[in-house]
Amino acid sequence: MKRLGRADDLWSNNSVFTYVQLTPQATLAQANQNIKQVSIKHGGTKNEIFLHSFPDWWLYSKFENGQLAGGRIEMVELFTIIAVFILLIACINFMNLSTARSEKRAKEVGVRKVVGAPRYVLIAQFLTESIILASLAGILSIGIVLLCLPAFSKLIGSSLAVDFGSPSLWLYLLGIILFTGILAGSYPAFFLSGFQPLKVLKSNFANFNHAINPRKALVVIQFTIAIILMISTLVIRQQIEHAQNRLNGYDKNNLIYVFLSGDITKNFPLIKNELINEDVAISITRSLSPVTSIWSNGMIDWEGKTSDDTHTFDSLNIDEGAVNTLGLELIEGRDLDLLKFPTDSNAALITESAQLAMGMEDPIGKNIRDEGQNWHIVGVVKDVIMGSPFEKIRPVVMYGASSWFSVMHIKLNANLPAQAAVEKTKQIFKKYNPNEPFYNFIDEEYNAKFTDTHRLGKIAGLFTFLTIFISCLGLFGLAAYMAENRRQEIGVRKVLGASVFSLVNLLNREFIILVAIACLLAFPIAY
Template sequence: MLTNYIKIAFRNLQKNKGFTAINIIGLAIGMASSFLIMLWAYNQISYDRIYKKTDQLYVVGNKGILDGITRVYFSTPKPFGPAASGAFPEIASISRLEFSKNFLMTVGDKKLKPGNGAFVDQSFIEMFELPLLSGDKTTILKSPSEIVLTEKLAKSIFGSTDVLGKMIRIDSTEMLSVSGVLKDIPSNSRFRNHNYFLSWKFLEKIGWSDQNWGNNSTQTFIELNEGVNFIDFQNKIKGFYQQHGDTKNEVYLQAISQSWLYNKFENGIAIGGRVDLVIIFLSIAGIILLIACINFMNLSTAQSEKRAKEVGVRKVVGATKSSLITQFLVEALIMSFIASFIAVILLLIILPYFNDLIGTQLSFNLKSPYLWISIFLFSLFTGVLAGSYPAFFLSSFKPTRILKGGLQKIAGGMSARKILVVFQFTMAIVFILISIIAAKQIQHGLHRESGFDKEKLIYINDDGDLKKNYSKIKKELLDQGIATSVSRSKSPITENWSGNIMEWEGKPIDNTTQFNRISTDEDFITTFGLTLITGRDFDLQKFPTDSSAMILNESAAKEMNFNDPIGQIVHDEGRDWHIIGVIKDYIQESPFGSITPMVIEGAYGWSAFTNIRFHPQLPTQEALKKTEEIFKKYNPDYPFEFKFVDEAYAQKFEETKTLGLLANLFTGLTIFISCLGLFGLSAYMAENRTKEIGIRKVLGASILSVTNLLSKEFIYLILISCVVAFPIAYWLMDKFLSKFDYKTNISWNIFFITGLSAIFIAFLSVSYQSIKAALANPVNSLRDE
């Protein structure tokens, strides 16, 4: 029986090749899009859930009041780990993680910068059970002179992974032995960008560790013993910070399996975050698939008149309704499985480009039986979803009415198709509006005044001997006319690496504002092209006491509420800083956020970057070449690596741009699939009304009037879609923009332009078939076969 169903199904599909192709293409694109989104969603949902002990692992954070709001941040003091490990028997293991700088690694004559790495405790590898290609996880990183490499880095340095015991020179000062090689870390792990791991004892050896309980700068992870009640332990450990320092903050633990998805907190409670984005995109996947299925339903029911007599004859000769439903579902399932095969091919083609777009490495194993089972179930679900309505609709025809020469239920079917078309284009219009407002928001941020001059400005990490030879490098850059100004800083101007609660005379007791802070030597304002409101720039030549001087931004000056800030004293980290100037606010963090109060501290603060503003008359390439010569002269062992500030600032928009590109991509797919359905429906309507069009033309109807006749019904449906879509889109856009402090407005012309665009797109979709029918020779259309 099933074989018979399949044979008949293939005959019907071959008989209507055009509609079959449209159905399969629409389903394939919808399925490929859904596959792609679900693959990304799985990557997000499985993030940090890949460790064998995931259910026992927690990230340690701080929970306290800052800026009058209860906040949570996941950094701890360095001494927290060892202290907590000895104080709580519930802890099975504990490890700290401190990001390392981009060390220079030397093996023989080969020198390279390996990228991201970290200092960790010996327990780290075993805690997370990162897969080792070689090495003993129980003893690895026990010594300060050990290093663990990823497979990729080992091959890059040595050309092989058989490297245990081989030596690597770090920054021309320390020799480290390779004690382990890790398999490359999966893209759904928080450690995915780490290329090597160093012992925490090495951090202590080079003097980068401290016992300061007020310095929250380290990530700490806890593994609890099996059977420990998390809530009880959380209550037990929460006051541990207060026992060791002058703080009211509490220890806050979050399951590592939740920390990626639930990264947004409100008054100290996790309320969502990335999980919201996952839900949004899974909803988009469902909508795209549903739109593809609606195309199938519309085209299948549109052919009801052709299939009506078939149904009538089958029923007369004894076919049951269930057997007819099965027949139509088999046809739908065959198309669904063909579409899924095409979708997998499409996915293989577009996945590398999609990975480049979103900056991650999604993949799937074609050899995995679970993958093919999932594809089979997905295809089965899609086929049933797409074919169920046409199957029940077509099988419900009454044979007596059909065989008497009329199909009375067409009107009802057409009504249902109208509703489905309206739904399709409602979603398409909503997506168009979201894409437009996302693009407008990005442009709004791009055109926001940054507050500093980004042109011809670079920064360089102070590696090797740069710090020691800084004054000589600066002198040569200025004397040769390469640079107009040179300055050092704790972090790049486009990033905030540090913050603290300041103290000053007259500060309200309940003020818990945290200030961003950066430090410099001199010429900070000049180098970065900032706007001075009052006071002066740092100048250690004229004013040696500027080492303990401070400059405020506008927001900090308002927060401290000094009548005249110049000369006032601010206390930070046990030191008094005297204010010498106030600058106009500049964007250090998100260009879509409000400006945070910030202080710029003098040379007593530490610095890690050299910032160079090139002479405006000197071509940039020539300036870079001359700068490299000077740096090579004073720091010969290290490559000359720099970054343009304007490029660093542009990266602030990358995540928002990526989301905008994804929105555009899925909007385009939605429109394409919807228009594919309109094209098929218009073709069928034109075919069904061939004789009517012929008669109209014989009676003098123009090509334009015939085209309008076939197009206007769809235009009305698009207008209805606009009426439904506009309030939905407005609500969604308003909710989206509410997340930004600096945001664009939603203007009426966006809706007007979108409505016209939707009508134009729909008209293009149906116009070909309409014009084709209008141009047909009426003699041919009226000939009685």
């Protein structure tokens, strides 16, 4: 940092990450206890600091007020819950079909009870049958997983593999098979084993088709889950569209950025002049980071700040011409202009949210203090979304030319074809900075922010399709079995002149009512 000219003594400056390797004897809790007051003690800031285990960053990366508030783990938990629901729906199908076939197995149960079979033996038999079916399904599922794994890896953007040599994998699989078999077979086992031999053997078995019964309740439950997932998928899609259409405070079109690497820094004036003189670019500015990223934040001081204020502000160092180049919208004041106002090297722009956080009614001309120096506010711009478009807008302060820069933003001439403008720009950069990486489009960087959410939407859609498909499959099996049992009734009705439509209506009426009830339950839950 010293070599780059960016070193300072400010404990409130969060422009760089700090990595700590603990000794083998140390624990994270001990380390955090020892360092939490260091920033307050040495720098007079209001915030404690703490370390976060590096392997945890991937899944646990979201914090609020110093407390862990989630991250990618939320997506993992979400799909785990959905997977459990899908498994539950499959189990419900098994329960429903088993109890629907109860009449055909009633005499078997009656005979077994007459010859002395206790109820627990019958329960064990039915559970064993269920576990055997679950085991066959488990073997089949392994083959399906291997076939689908390449496509699923492509969908989630990460290469997946099954470690068949892992003992824990087989333990988990065995546990899932046993759990599924017992769950799916539990209700039919207790239901079938409860038949009374005398009534069954006298053919006095009442059909399990009362107005309210557990089978109908299970159908309602599975379709309630399916409808909730369907609504949730639609909401995710709407949320993506909302975030994409959200005003981000800058103009992405024809805007590229280049890192100030190699000889670009020393040749910046020459590159800037040639790009503008050749009509390749209409405006150019430098900044600390791309406008799509937050590289620094921290606490600042301003006139009228109270002692208990702990607001943190995102910061973006900018050069003159930032408003025109980035397409920022001025609300009051002006852009930085070093030619007209040499003191603008220590000027700053703030966003609406920053003005609100500071409680300034008339901020133009007032001073703020950060990075060890005073900055005078010359303009207020509309809020800028530099971080995630799915999160709330954060206050941003933009510091002038006496701060350091890492990026060069170029607003290409819209009158030139994009490819031609890029090629001309590329030639000019090669002239002053050969053999260095070139450019990135801001609109592509911004669209990349939606990659994870688009992936979430696709996976949720896939899971929802599976849920609806499995639910309808179970309902189809149930309806087909009931129609088979009512074959004689259907024949008599047709002889008496019943139309196909009236028969379809007769068979479907019960299921339509159940799905309607599921909708009434699902809508408020999804809401």
